[in-house]
Amino acid sequence: MDIEISQQHQDDQQRVAIFKALADANRLRIIRVLYQAQREMTCSEVGAQLNISKSTVSYHFKALRLVGLTNTRQVAQTKYLSLQFTTFERYLPGFLATL
Template identity: 35%
Template sequence: MTDFPSPDMSEVELVDVLRALSDPVRLQIVHRLGDGMPCPKTPEVWGDLNLSKSTMSHHFRTLREAGVTRTVVHGRTHTIQLRREELDEKFPGLIEAVLGETVRAES
């Protein structure tokens, strides 16, 4: 198992995350990954977006390079995962706001 290169969270900047999330397709990808669980990068999962493989690869790479997701390779299978816990720690409330979740106030 190997990971595609993605930035260390200490190097992730809010402006880069917001830039990556500004595209409607990438925002839709993040919504689908909102639970933080790994998701296969297969046409069966992403085919309904009606985008070419190269366009999907561009969007996945943009999210990964901005620090929003990680891609893990298991042989010939690639999975993509939202770096939810890390993003929540670095930018509290951001992912909840992006996903339209109710943000709970700390007691």
């Protein structure tokens, strides 16, 4: 019983973190761009497309990555971002399709 409760509590921590990550217009835009492009994108690319400073984009990229909503693949100094679909499936099944 205690185990179940604390498990639920832990899941809530993760849910809160994920919702926080999604509760920002720029991060939603980043997710949409990635979803619609159906491919990886770099920091600069997203920054240019959405007209946000590179430091801010970097900040948001990190926020998304930290809660497991995105993946990073690094090639030299360039980082490619993509959606981590399993996280969406698990915590927000059907959400991406609503974008």
